[in-house]
Amino acid sequence: MARDPLIQATSSEYAPADRALVGEALAGRAESVERLIARLACVPAMLRAKNEQLGQPLDARELDEVTQNTLGSLWSKLARYEGRSKLETWAFGFCVNEIFKALQQRRKPRALDLEFASSVRDREEDDREPDISVATIESSLARLPAESSDVIRARHFAERSFEDIAKEEGLPVNTVKARYYRGLTRLRDLLAPTWRRNML
Amino acid sequence: MSAERIDADEELLLSILERRVERDSREAHQLVERRPELRPLLEDLETVMHEIDRSSASDRSLVAGIGSAIRDRDREQVERFVREKLRVAPAPRALERRRPAWFAVAAAILLMAVGAGAWLLLRGDGRPKDQWLGDPPRLLEPGETARDFTHFVWSIPGSSKARVELEICEDAGAGARGRELARHTTEASEWSFTPDETKAWPDTVVWSVTVIDAAGEQQGLSSSRSSRRSR
Numbered sequence: 001m002a003r004d005p006l007i008q009a010t011s012s013e014y015a016p017a018d019r020a021l022v023g024e025a026l027a028g029r030a031e032s033v034e035r036l037i038a039r040l041a042c043v044p045a046m047l048r049a050k051n052e053q054l055g056q057p058l059d060a061r062e063l064d065e066v067t068q069n070t071l072g073s074l075w076s077k078l079a080r081y082e083g084r085s086k087l088e089t090w091a092f093g094f095c096v097n098e099i100f101k102a103l104q105q106r107r108k109p110r111a112l113d114l115e116f117a118s119s120v121r122d123r124e125e126d127d128r129e130p131d132i133s134v135a136t137i138e139s140s141l142a143r144l145p146a147e148s149s150d151v152i153r154a155r156h157f158a159e160r161s162f163e164d165i166a167k168e169e170g171l172p173v174n175t176v177k178a179r180y181y182r183g184l185t186r187l188r189d190l191l192a193p194t195w196r197r198n199m200l
Numbered sequence: 201m202s203a204e205r206i207d208a209d210e211e212l213l214l215s216i217l218e219r220r221v222e223r224d225s226r227e228a229h230q231l232v233e234r235r236p237e238l239r240p241l242l243e244d245l246e247t248v249m250h251e252i253d254r255s256s257a258s259d260r261s262l263v264a265g266i267g268s269a270i271r272d273r274d275r276e277q278v279e280r281f282v283r284e285k286l287r288v289a290p291a292p293r294a295l296e297r298r299r300p301a302w303f304a305v306a307a308a309i310l311l312m313a314v315g316a317g318a319w320l321l322l323r324g325d326g327r328p329k330d331q332w333l334g335d336p337p338r339l340l341e342p343g344e345t346a347r348d349f350t351h352f353v354w355s356i357p358g359s360s361k362a363r364v365e366l367e368i369c370e371d372a373g374a375g376a377r378g379r380e381l382a383r384h385t386t387e388a389s390e391w392s393f394t395p396d397e398t399k400a401w402p403d404t405v406v407w408s409v410t411v412i413d414a415a416g417e418q419q420g421l422s423s424s425r426s427s428r429r430s431r
Contacts, residue, residue: 028408030378043278046263188241188244188245188248191251
């Protein structure tokens with residue numbers, strides 16, 4: 001089932017102007033449609049950048065397919081966009097979801113192979129052990145149930161509070177915390193072998 | 201242990217991880233004394249959180265700097281997609297709110313009533329109707345315009361006192377709205393213009409009626425295209 005990515009924003013990124021832009025574009029106002037197109041042009045670019053960050057597991061044709069899927073998925077939810085984050089931030093959640101969905105659907109999920117992923121090093125150097133690559137983190141997040149990975153991304157990427165996420169999802173705060181906690185412990189299980197090996 | 205609940209110890213562990221409770225606090229010490237198996241978990245989860253934070257910072261940086269990475273081809277690809285979507289299904293209802301299930305049932309009944317009404321109207325006078333754009337209107341019945349755009353009529357089933365915003369624009373092609381020609385807010389279900397006011401308008405216009413609730417929020421929108429020579 002397609003889900004709304006929970007990646008939204010902190011209150012400082014609340015974007016009522018973007019919400020108005022989307023409303024006007026969907027209502028057919030020509031000028032707003034033009035502006036919306038210009039804003040959504042970030043989607044193929046973000047997918048390309050993310051693919052590069054992950055070590056280019058998708059080739060050009062696959063990336064094109066993922067772009068179409070991402071735009072389709074985003075479009076189906078556009079009327080529900082509430083301007084809680086900038087349009088680009090909101091769209092990024094769809095990009096991440098779709099790129100990992102594509103990788104998961106592969107017969108040989110190369111990017112989900114932690115050996116492969118851990119060979120892709122971050123550009124940013126970080127002295128702190130265990131030096132796990134972004135690709136490894138992302139591929140491990142993609143292995144979690146969507147309800148857990150969404151909450152983790154919302155907490156860490158968008159820095160949203162549990163209360164805010166719970167309100168958005170119509171769930172008790174404790175349930176959101178439980179999904180987050182279960183997700184973290186599952187991530188520990190997935191990542192620990194990698195970091196223990198790196199620390200040897 | 202429930203997958204959808206956390207207990208008090210787990211909640212405290214989360215608070216420590218998120219530094220809402222000090223690692224050296226009495227509560228934290230009591231927790232690991234009471235449940236020593238949580239000590240290695242706490243240490244591991246601190247590492248996990250650190251790594252997720254690093255990955256998230258990398259993503260935020262990617263999004264923040266994406267402007268300079270956009271190519272002409274990206275824009276063209278998105279434009280093709282959006283134009284096609286607007287042509288095939290022009291208007292997923294703007295800023296749609298999540299509604300409870302009963303609303304869907306009520307909307308379905310309303311749509312059937314609207315459809316029946318429209319059919320009866322068409323059957324009654326035999327005149328061609330304006331071309332409706334987008335999904336069937338949820339809250340509005342099809343409206344009509346006078347031949348020379350001097351009169352616009354609409355109706356809102358079940359609500360005689362709704363405040364609506366009438367907007368009339370040039371047709372920018374494929375039903376898209378172009379330059380705004382007129383905009384009025386009213387509680388009436390019609391609006392009249394003088395022939396002088398409309399004589400400079402193009403032969404085809406796109407007009408919409410938006411229902412506004414007491415809080416000033418849009419609650420429904422219907423859009424239509426009309427032509428001077430359409431009837």
